[in-house]
Amino acid sequence: MKVLFATSEIAPLIKTGGLADVSGALPAALRAIGVDVRVLVPGYPAVMSHLPEQHEVAALRGLPGFPNSRLLAGEMENGVPLLVLDCPDLYQREGGPYNAPQGYDWHDNLQRFGLLSKVAAVLGSPDSPLNWRPDLVNCNDWQTGLAPAYLRFAHGVPSVMTIHNLAFQGIFPPSALQDLHLPASSFGMAGLEYYGNLSFLKAGLFYADHITTVSPTYAREIQDEALGFGMQGLLATRQADLTGILNGIDTDEWNPGKDKLLAKTYSASRMAGKAENKRVLQAQLGLEQNPDIPLLGVVSRFTYQKGLDLLLEIAPGLMEMPVQLAMLGSGEPQMQHAARELAERYPGMIGVHIGFSESLSHLIEAGADMFVMPSRFEPCGLNQFYSQRYGTPPIVHATGGLADSVINCSDETLENGTASGFVFNGMFAGNLYSTIARAVETYRQPKRWNALRKLCMAKDFSWETSAAAYREVFEKVLQQRR
Ligand code: ADP
Numbered sequence: 001m002k003v004l005f006a007t008s009e010i011a012p013l014i015k016t017g018g019l020a021d022v023s024g025a026l027p028a029a030l031r032a033i034g035v036d037v038r039v040l041v042p043g044y045p046a047v048m049s050h051l052p053e054q055h056e057v058a059a060l061r062g063l064p065g066f067p068n069s070r071l072l073a074g075e076m077e078n079g080v081p082l083l084v085l086d087c088p089d090l091y092q093r094e095g096g097p098y099n100a101p102q103g104y105d106w107h108d109n110l111q112r113f114g115l116l117s118k119v120a121a122v123l124g125s126p127d128s129p130l131n132w133r134p135d136l137v138n139c140n141d142w143q144t145g146l147a148p149a150y151l152r153f154a155h156g157v158p159s160v161m162t163i164h165n166l167a168f169q170g171i172f173p174p175s176a177l178q179d180l181h182l183p184a185s186s187f188g189m190a191g192l193e194y195y196g197n198l199s200f201l202k203a204g205l206f207y208a209d210h211i212t213t214v215s216p217t218y219a220r221e222i223q224d225e226a227l228g229f230g231m232q233g234l235l236a237t238r239q240a241d242l243t244g245i246l247n248g249i250d251t252d253e254w255n256p257g258k259d260k261l262l263a264k265t266y267s268a269s270r271m272a273g274k275a276e277n278k279r280v281l282q283a284q285l286g287l288e289q290n291p292d293i294p295l296l297g298v299v300s301r302f303t304y305q306k307g308l309d310l311l312l313e314i315a316p317g318l319m320e321m322p323v324q325l326a327m328l329g330s331g332e333p334q335m336q337h338a339a340r341e342l343a344e345r346y347p348g349m350i351g352v353h354i355g356f357s358e359s360l361s362h363l364i365e366a367g368a369d370m371f372v373m374p375s376r377f378e379p380c381g382l383n384q385f386y387s388q389r390y391g392t393p394p395i396v397h398a399t400g401g402l403a404d405s406v407i408n409c410s411d412e413t414l415e416n417g418t419a420s421g422f423v424f425n426g427m428f429a430g431n432l433y434s435t436i437a438r439a440v441e442t443y444r445q446p447k448r449w450n451a452l453r454k455l456c457m458a459k460d461f462s463w464e465t466s467a468a469a470y471r472e473v474f475e476k477v478l479q480q481r482r
Contacts, residue, residue, distance in 0.1 A: 008143035029463035121150030142170030145204030161208035170200030214380035215401035219244030248463030261362035281367030285351025297368025302331030307374035
């Protein structure tokens with residue numbers, strides 16, 4: 001089976017969030033079980049500089065509405081073949097994949113991701129310029145959401161649309177329809193129209209043969225108004241074609257026994273190194289050097305979705321407990337400001353680093369005693385996996401992938417060997433506070449705490465199981481089209 005995996009980011013080359021981690025790992029896991037996956041990704045500077053030479057495999061000229069471009073062949077370090085969409089006018093510039101360095105959306109995102117979608121569809125269409133023809137195209141998030149529509153109109157191969165986060169929908173004014181050379185008939189409720197505008201994601205959800213999302217709980221939640229972001233009606237009608245598959249993690253990159261970004265490596269049978277990471281983390285963030293005080297870690301985008309406002313709200317109460325807080329992230333200016341202010345108010349107790357830092361994120365996973373994720377919604381989430389693997393029990397809100405991957409610690413779950421963190425229901429500051437208090441109480445009972453940490457570290461979050469589930473979906477889609 002040949003699958004084209006179309007994505008707008010891929011770790012370690014270019015990353016803004018979880019989509020990059022999935023793109024960096026799932027294709028390799030699929031290849032390991034016999035699926036011939038190739039990854040289509042835009043030629044941003046970080047991707048182009050990864051290509052040792054510019055080996056052109058196809059010229060893409062005259063695609064209506066788009067500048068000329070070409071495809072270059074490359075390879076990820078893990079052996080996954082890359083098809084790099086080289087279009088300097090659209091992708092060769094400093095800044096993020098979606099935003100300019102000043103933070104605003106690129107003015108031409110319509111063309112940038114219209115072209116990415118279009119090319120994904122061309123490669124799956126009868127007139128593809130490549131020798132390698134996929135049997136199926138797997139699209140990821142709104143940036144490739146138009147591909148299922150283009151594929152439909154070109155009588156191309158089937159497509160699977162994967163939702164990593166329904167909150168981002170790629171919405172453009174109705175005039176985009178002409179710019180993208182889409183048929184007028186597609187602009188309706190039964191098509192890619194979304195409240196009078198055009199939505200890339202809606203196109204994907206409507207025209208794809210199958211939809212997947214990154215956890216079974218999120219697959220259910222997005223069919224309801226609260227988390228459906230206006231797409232709940234469409235998703236509910238497509239329930240039979242909607243599958244939730246929990247993400248795995250890159251167990252080589254996230255391995256406390258081999259992690260080069262740590263102050264000291266450790267494992268379930270050699271836990272001493274963890275304490276050294278705590279000491280170094282405390283030093284790096286200007287926290288009081290105290291091995292006994294529970295240290296809570298956060299690595300996150302600072303947005304409403306992630307619920308960090310609740311954590312900031314209860315911070316003064318947490319200081320009385322007492323616990324220390326180590327926070328890394330960036331996002332909404334008010335939240336960054338509030339976090340910085342708390343760090344100033346409680347020197348030695350709250351350390352905040354605003355920015356993106358791969359090495360500090362690893363050190364926090366290893367050096368913290370517990371990891372906090374009070375997300376309002378979380379399609380899958382990755383940090384709760386990393387923290388379990390690093391023996392840092394996560395404290396999470398019961399939503400999406402968090403609900404599917406963290407089992408609340410109790411006498412019963414400790415005994416039956418399933419406990420892996422602390423879970424709260426109801427998105428209220430008081431609930432988060434009492435759950436942190438419960439975690440601290442457990443931390444103060446070394447036997448219980450060590451048992452919990454061991455259970456966390458023994459969990460298997462490798463991609464194998466998820467990759468097999470994706471393959472099953474792909475097979476089902478191909479059978480249905482036959
Ligand atoms: P989302 O994709 O919604 O941001 P996920 O938990 O699925 O959330 O994935 C986020 C990924 O990005 C994780 O690997 C996390 O460690 C990483 N990350 C988020 N913020 C930062 C940061 N400031 N520095 C380093 N890594 C970060």
